[in-house]
Amino acid sequence: MLDRVGTAAIGFLAKVGEGTLFAVKAAREIFVPPFEFRETIRQIYELGLRSAPLIAVSGVAVGVVLSMHTRASLQRFGAESMIPAGLAIALVRETGPLTAGLLLSGRIGAGIGAELGAMRVTEQIDALEASAVDAFRYLVVTRVIACIVALPILTTLMNFAGMMGGFLAETSATGMSLGLYFNRAFSLIDITDYVPATLKTMVFGFIIATTSSYLGFTTESGTEGVGRASTKAVVLSSILIIVSNVLLVRLIFFIFPQAGGG
16 A cells, blocks of 8 residues: 555656756746747737637626626625725726636636647647657647737626626616716726736646646557547646635735735
């Protein structure tokens, strides 16, 4: 039993080390020419633009639900007028970025893991390398850049869609006008609320892309391995996003004390 536990622990640590070196290499290669501009733009379209409907619909739904819960809480204190501001703060600071990151870890992570895994088991990656193409730069770095660029944009879309969902809930409940709603919503929002919370999603994008690409690149056992790589990409990306979010929020509060109410 001790041998099995020790072997499993060593194997796990080896995988962690390999994944970390993979991520470090990807971070370094982002800034080293030549740059695959055409493939990067295509990946931004595939991973970013095609995720916009999912983010928009989810944002509206989250906004409606948050508005209803916020109303139920603030009505007890006679503070219904603060509902738009409370909803906006909750969305911009935390709910929007984290929800977008988790949604995209499912949509993008599974796609990258399955695509690169299928290319590995069908030896397409080996064929690229045999053709003197840098497979790592062409397949991994382009997806990392695309995710880093797309996540903040999609997070902004999530925030806006959430506020629109909150407006729909409020106007159906009280008849509040659009102008009054957004005037109250932005009354307590500052640039230090929006910028740090949105920029941290660049880290989420890096995590999703590198984790999924690593699992796809190291796929084994044929088509069965492709399925496992896709599933692991979603699960591991989501866990890493949640853990990193705790650290990033603490860092944001340290750099911008006013963001934490300090």
